Amino acid sequence: MALASVIGVGSTRYGVLDSSFLELVIDAASQALRDAGIGPEDIDAYYLGNFAGENFINQNHLAAYSASAIGLNGVPATRVEGACASGSLAVREAILAIKSGLYKRVLVVGAEKMTSLDTSGVTSVLAKASNWEAEVGHGLTFPAVFAFVARRYMHQYGATREHLAAVAVKNHNHAMLNPKAHMQKKITLEEVLSCQHMVAEPLSRYDCSLISDGASAMVLCAPELAETHRKDVVDIVGTGQASGRFEIFANELLTSFPATRLAAKRAYTMANIKPDDVDVAELHDCFTIAEIVATEDLGFFKPGEGGIAALEGRTRLGGELPINPSGGLKAKGHPVGSTGVGQGVEVVCQLRGEAGLRQVKNAEIGLTHNLGGAGGTCTVHIYKRR
Amino acid sequence: MALRMTVYQCDECGLRQLIPQGYCSKCRSANSYRPIDLEITGTVFSFTRVHVCEERFNSEAPYLLAIIECEDGLRLMGRVQQPVEHLSIGSCVKLAEFREGTPIFRAMSCL
Numbered sequence: 001m002a003l004a005s006v007i008g009v010g011s012t013r014y015g016v017l018d019s020s021f022l023e024l025v026i027d028a029a030s031q032a033l034r035d036a037g038i039g040p041e042d043i044d045a046y047y048l049g050n051f052a053g054e055n056f057i058n059q060n061h062l063a064a065y066s067a068s069a070i071g072l073n074g075v076p077a078t079r080v081e082g083a084c085a086s087g088s089l090a091v092r093e094a095i096l097a098i099k100s101g102l103y104k105r106v107l108v109v110g111a112e113k114m115t116s117l118d119t120s121g122v123t124s125v126l127a128k129a130s131n132w133e134a135e136v137g138h139g140l141t142f143p144a145v146f147a148f149v150a151r152r153y154m155h156q157y158g159a160t161r162e163h164l165a166a167v168a169v170k171n172h173n174h175a176m177l178n179p180k181a182h183m184q185k186k187i188t189l190e191e192v193l194s195c196q197h198m199v200a201e202p203l204s205r206y207d208c209s210l211i212s213d214g215a216s217a218m219v220l221c222a223p224e225l226a227e228t229h230r231k232d233v234v235d236i237v238g239t240g241q242a243s244g245r246f247e248i249f250a251n252e253l254l255t256s257f258p259a260t261r262l263a264a265k266r267a268y269t270m271a272n273i274k275p276d277d278v279d280v281a282e283l284h285d286c287f288t289i290a291e292i293v294a295t296e297d298l299g300f301f302k303p304g305e306g307g308i309a310a311l312e313g314r315t316r317l318g319g320e321l322p323i324n325p326s327g328g329l330k331a332k333g334h335p336v337g338s339t340g341v342g343q344g345v346e347v348v349c350q351l352r353g354e355a356g357l358r359q360v361k362n363a364e365i366g367l368t369h370n371l372g373g374a375g376g377t378c379t380v381h382i383y384k385r386r
Numbered sequence: 387m388a389l390r391m392t393v394y395q396c397d398e399c400g401l402r403q404l405i406p407q408g409y410c411s412k413c414r415s416a417n418s419y420r421p422i423d424l425e426i427t428g429t430v431f432s433f434t435r436v437h438v439c440e441e442r443f444n445s446e447a448p449y450l451l452a453i454i455e456c457e458d459g460l461r462l463m464g465r466v467q468q469p470v471e472h473l474s475i476g477s478c479v480k481l482a483e484f485r486e487g488t489p490i491f492r493a494m495s496c497l
């Protein structure tokens with residue numbers, strides 16, 4: 001059963017952009033409204049996903065700030081923050097609000113302007129998604145969180161850097177087919193394996209997502225109204241959210257995120273589907289290892305087999321389950337608060353058959369997975385073509 | 387005198403944690419965590435060498451950072467001063483100093 005329906009999507013290009021935060025939000029929001037064939041006066045509520053506007057652009061009170069700039073006169077405006085999962089949390093709030101019956105049409109935007117700071121500045125801001133007193137103060141960075149996971153995963157399953165590299169190569173290849181992707185650069189396994197720019201060993205630059213600016217938007221509406229707006233409706237049929245232990249050192253196995261498993265179970269149950277039923281997925285590949293672990297936590301592959309599956313090409317376009325056809329956080333880019341909404345935009349394009357060169361054939365069911373921090377927050381959404 | 391660090395232990399089940407919980411993850415008791423001062427020794431559960439870091443650590447980079455597993459379930463994190471070739475998962479380490487309030491570990495032979 002549909003919880004809410006998507007009637008409009010829009011997105012800026014992701015990348016190092018000249019546009020301001022507000023220009024990005026306005027661009028994405030107006031594209032989504034135009035796609036839905038409605039205007040701001042048709043919107044009942046607005047949710048903004050944003051991680052760190054106070055650090056990146058010295059601005060708080062961001063929902064009202066951006067609502068005013070969009071021209072959403074009087075509409076209730078709320079910001080949602082959950083580190084890298086901020087965007088999908090905003091989507092979820094919109095779903096819950098529609099499902100409650102309170103609102104008929106809701107605008108969701110995810111946005112982040114990151115490139116106002118240099119890499120060391122961005123590293124400091126991203127680290128705030130972990131525990132300052134117990135981790136960051138002692139030298140933890142975000143790449144280091146996933147370096148711990150990668151090292152443990154390799155130790156546990158005998159995986160190698162080749163398995164990680166396969167994810168980077170795949171997602172870079174996919175981004176070549178996405179005109180809105182941050183990085184359009186084909187890379188080879190050899191290049192990745194010989195990369196000397198270590199970030200947090202065993203992760204090199206090629207294992208990391210990009211530092212990007214960007215905004216994405218969706219218009220959600222009550223399922224019974226969707227067909228008055230458009231014929232090719234995409235329904236959201238499952239939503240799952242979970243929290244998990246906040247510190248990476250408190251993650252018992254370090255090769256799995258319990259919050260992902262819980263969120264996925266909740267979403268699959270609500271949608272009444274199995275992992276096998278998913279045709280296309282946009283997963284949180286903030287680092288190559290994160291995609292591998294997510295494919296296992298979401299039930300696509302058995303523990304320890306996600307890396308092998310990537311290396312065998314089973315997750316690339318044309319494979320049995322295409323993962324991150326957009327290029328993912330790795331190559332499409334990762335404007336943190338925008339990512340969760342952008343994943344939804346990509347899945348909706350795929351289910352409508354509008355994904356151009358990166359179209360997954362006959363995709364009917366799509367999944368998004370958005371992870372915040374070191375697994376403190378996770379959201380899984382399931383989309384279905386009507 | 388050996389260096390000590392304050393951690394927390396559940397009165398009911400004995401689980402040790404760096405950060406006390408309102409309800410214990412393991413036995414679900416409420417408000418059962420009490421502070422204890424310990425000499426910290428443990429084994430490396432996972433580790434990394436951090437190259438891209440925050441500015442305040444630039445002078446130490448690249449530095450080793452580890453998740454350390456101690457007795458009674460205690461886990462924590464700290465930098466390890468040690469040639470990288472001598473560190474692996476399972477290596478034994480002990481708390482050696484506090485540098486500007488942050489713990490630094492060194493290798494020791496496993497008991």
Ligand SMILES: CC(C)(COP(=O)(O)OP(=O)(O)OC[C@H]1O[C@@H](n2cnc3c(N)ncnc32)[C@H](O)[C@@H]1OP(=O)(O)O)[C@@H](O)C(=O)NCCC(=O)NCCS
Pocket residue numbers: 084119123126142143199204205206207208209210211286287334438
């Ligand atoms: C990987 C990282 C440290 C690289 O930053 P950097 O060393 O300052 O790199 P620069 O921006 O100076 O770019 C240097 C070159 O590498 C390329 N590059 C930068 N990041 C890259 C990445 N992640 N993947 C591939 N290439 C990358 C740049 O395009 C540039 O190429 P050019 O020389 O051909 O122009 C940075 O992108 C990073 O911290 N990423 C992780 C972000 C993160 O943690 N996000 C949150 C996850 S939850």
Ligand SMILES: [Zn+2]
Pocket residue numbers: 396397398399400401410411412413414415418
């Ligand atoms: Zn207990």
